[in-house]
Amino acid sequence: MMEILAVLSVAAAAGMRIALPLLVIGLLQSDNLWYQIPLLSHIDPFVLLCILTSWSLFELFASKKLLGQRVLQVFQLLFSPVVGAIMGIAVARFAEAPTPFIWICGIVSSLFAFVLQLVQVGWFYRLRGLPIWLVSLQDILCVALVIFAFDAPQQGGLIALLLLWLAIRSSGHWHRWYSKSQKPDR
Template sequence: MIELLAALSAAAAVGVGRIALPLLLIGLLQGNNLWSRVPILSLIHPQVVVGILTSWSLFELFASKKLLGQRILQIFHLLFSPIVGAIMGVAVAEATDAPGWLIILVSVVGGLLALVLQLVQVGWFFRLRGLPLWAVFAQDALCVVLVLLAFDAPRQGGLIAMLLLWLAIRSSGEWYSWYSKSQKSKVKSQK
């Protein structure tokens, strides 16, 4: 159960809004092994992975502060968040020596959690016409905290991930009702 909570915490870090930063932190937290237990990244030389993930993390950090950068990043995040969420889940589950069947379950759940959190963010982005700067900084901080909690305090990290999922479900309901009201007002104004 602890493995699942840790994996949810790591996958939520991806779903919160960053892709490269959680992968970079996971590799650095593993010490000398770097990405030896991370699927796909273990096949690439560690120096190349560090260079790519550091560059992409810096791009994410700086591009997310502008509206155009947020739009560009959302496309990449929607495409890659399920994949990276699954990779993060597998990496954390393997680091805790989870059984094989649990690793498969964790990868699916982690990918879906990252996708759901990302989809809700896209909805809020379009509703607010861009994320405020304070929200972007909160995403950055939450991303780092969730990765650290995945290793140091998996219960608390998993609890935060479940709370984020609950907030995503609640806010998606609010976003949907806002969209329905705006569509009804457009229909009335056209008549």
């Protein structure tokens, strides 16, 4: 049960940012940077550290401006399922789960990260840009969720489930807003 909550925690982090959670996972595993993480274990750790650090900095600074949010959303929408799957598989491997369970964790975390990213894109277009306080909160929450996945998976999983609940509530809100906007004024 704790493995599932840890996977949901990292999937939620991948639904907010791409490189930042991967960088945090690598730094948490300081003795063997990205050694057990699929796909990333085949890249030289120094090169990967440089790439993830520069992309994380870009994510942190570009997300504070409207144009940067638009550019980031394209990349995050495309790559959040991939990063979600990689991180879900990595956490399941760290927990030494059986192989079929590892693949299920990868699929679930991929879909969860994609759903959270879709909600973020929806709010971006609904609000015509995300406020800076919300983007800063996402950055902090992203790092916290990765740390919780390893140190306190129950709390991280509960936060991830709360984010899923907020995503479901958001879809209902959007549906009512869209339905109201489509009705002709009488």
